[in-house]
Structures are given as C-alpha cells and as structure tokens.
Amino acid sequence: MAASADQNIFQRAIEAVIPIGKYELHWLELIGVVIGVVSAYFGMKRRVWAWPVGITANIMLFFVYIGALVSADQRIPLFGQAGRQVFFIITSIYGWWRWNTIRKARGAAVDAPAITPRWASPKERLAIVVFWLLATVVVHQVFVWLWNLSPNPYWTPQWWYYWCDAWIFVGSIVATYAMARGWNEFWLAWIGVDLVGVPLGFATDYVPTAVMYTFYGLFVLYGFTQWVKASRAETPTAADHDALPA
Numbered sequence: 579m580a581a582s583a584d585q586n587i588f589q590r591a592i593e594a595v596i597p598i599g600k601y602e603l604h605w606l607e608l609i610g611v612v613i614g615v616v617s618a619y620f621g622m623k624r625r626v627w628a629w630p631v632g633i634t635a636n637i638m639l640f641f642v643y644i645g646a647l648v649s650a651d652q653r654i655p656l657f658g659q660a661g662r663q664v665f666f667i668i669t670s671i672y673g674w675w676r677w678n679t680i681r682k683a684r685g686a687a688v689d690a691p692a693i694t695p696r697w698a699s700p701k702e703r704l705a706i707v708v709f710w711l712l713a714t715v716v717v718h719q720v721f722v723w724l725w726n727l728s729p730n731p732y733w734t735p736q737w738w739y740y741w742c743d744a745w746i747f748v749g750s751i752v753a754t755y756a757m758a759r760g761w762n763e764f765w766l767a768w769i770g771v772d773l774v775g776v777p778l779g780f781a782t783d784y785v786p787t788a789v790m791y792t793f794y795g796l797f798v799l800y801g802f803t804q805w806v807k808a809s810r811a812e813t814p815t816a817a818d819h820d821a822l823p824a
Contacts (some may be wrong), residue, residue: 611790612640612718617739618794621757622801624691624808626681636663636670643784659784662747666754673758684815693807694814698761706763710752718744747772763807765802768794 613635621626643660680694698706721740749771756764772795779788 584743604642606638607642610635613638615793615797618801622697622797623806624677624693624805625689626674626677626692626704629670629677633667633674636666637664643756644658659743659746664752665747665751669751669758673754676758680815691808692811693760694812694813695760696764696799697809697810698756698759698763701758702761703763706752706756706767710748711766713751714741714744717747720744721747739778739782742774745774745780749774762802762805765798765805772798791800808819 613631617628617632617635620631640660640663643663655691677692681688681690684692686692718740721743725735727738749767753764753767753771772791775791776788776795779785779791
C-alpha cells in the first residue's frame with residue numbers, strides 16, 4: 579500500500595506492509611509478534627525481562643488491532659485484541675513488580691529464575707473459571723456496543739465474532755495475572771485462548787496473529803511441562819507466597 583503525501587509518520591508506520599501474494603503483511607504486526615515470542619521465552623525461563631519485553635509488544639499490537647480506525651487499513655478492527663493489550667500492560671506492570679521484588683528478596687541474580695512456580699489452590703482455580711465465564715458475558719455486550727458506535731463498512735460481523743473476541747480478551751487477562759502469581763495454570767489458560775484465537779485470526783485476516791497463536795500453542799505445551807517440573811523440583815521461599823500481597 580503506497581503512503582499518501584498527507585500521511586504522518588504514525589499512519590505510515592501502521593500501514594507499512596510487505597506484499598506476500600494477495601496478502602499484505604504489516605510490519606508493525608510482524609515486529610510485535612516476534613517481540614511477543616521473545617517475551618514468552620523469557621516467561622518460560624521465569625526471567626523478569628519477560629514483562630518489559632512483553633509491554634513493548636503490547637504497545638505495538640494495540641495500534642495494529644485498531645489500525646482500521648486511525649488509518650486507511652481496511653481490515654477489521656478487533657476491539658478485544660486492542661483492549662487486551664491495555665490490560666496486558668497494566669497486569670504486566672504488576673507482574674514486573676512482583677517478580678522483581680521476589681527475585682530481590684531471594685537474593686537471586688538478574689539472569690536467574692525470579693520465582694518458583696506452583697499449582698493454584700482449589701479456591702483460586704474456581705475464582706479463575708467463574709471470573710472468565712462471567713466477564714466474557716459482560717465484555718461481549720460491551721464489544722457489541724462499541725461495534726455499533728463505530729461499524730466497519732467493509733465487514734459485518736457474525737454472532738460468533740463478539741463471543742470469540744470477548745473470550746480471548748478475558749482469557750488473556752486471566753493468563754497474564756496467573757503468570758504474575760506464578761501459577762502453572764497460566765499455561766492452560768493460554769491454551770484456552772489459543773483454541774479460539776487461531777481460527778479468529780485467520781477469519782479476520784490477521785494471519786501473523788493466527789500464526790503466532792499456532793506457534794504459541796506448541797510453545798505453551800512445552801512451557802507448561804517446564805514449569806511443572808520446576809514446581810516439583812524447587813522449594814518455594816517465603817518471598818514467593820507469604821511476603822507479598824495477592
């Protein structure tokens with residue numbers, strides 16, 4: 579897509595693409611996806627760097643998903659995908675603080691694992707499931723309302739679109755918070771997000787995002803096994819669970 583003379587740098591960054599056959603790969607989306615993968619790797623290794631690196635990807639992907647509203651991008655604006663980047667940043671700031679505080683309390687080096695993972699308690703698991711289900715219903719209604727305020731002239735969403743977007747939005751928040759708490763279940767939450775995110779990404783022409791979810795699906799399974807092994811082999815310290823508020 580050629581940039582017009584009256585476009586500012588911000589719009590050009592959003593619309594910059596790499597032509598691949600009939601599909602245009604957006605540079606901002608590609609870079610955000612790659613940085614997101616790096617963040618996930620640091621998360622698997624339990625490194626504090628997972629959080630600031632992830633925030634960088636969140637900022638980029640936020641503008642990718644609302645590109646249709648602020649530029650000539652004719653793809654479908656994904657309010658859920660964009661909105662969850664904001665909550666990612668908020669939750670990631672909490673996770674960044676918590677992991678770094680625990681690491682310092684344990685006297686661990688900067689490049690050492692910051693936390694010892696554990697399984698969530700039955701009450702914590704129940705809270706996660708109930709929140710995910712109820713919040714999805716509420717967020718679904720919010721997304722319908724937002725879409726009606728700013729409909730896309732190029733596409734009329736089916737009923738499943740809102741539910742998928744809401745499911746991914748809430749599930750991503752649940753997974754990120756669970757990661758900050760050091761629960762093994764955060765990997766399982768990501769699997770639940772991936773199962774919906776992959777088909778939604780292809781259906782709405784966000785191919786790099788769909789590919790990312792596909793890769794994450796395999797990566798998450800491996801990361802899950804690594805955290806489970808660590809939770810069995812390592813002994814949690816007071817800093818992991820007792821010294822910090824929920």
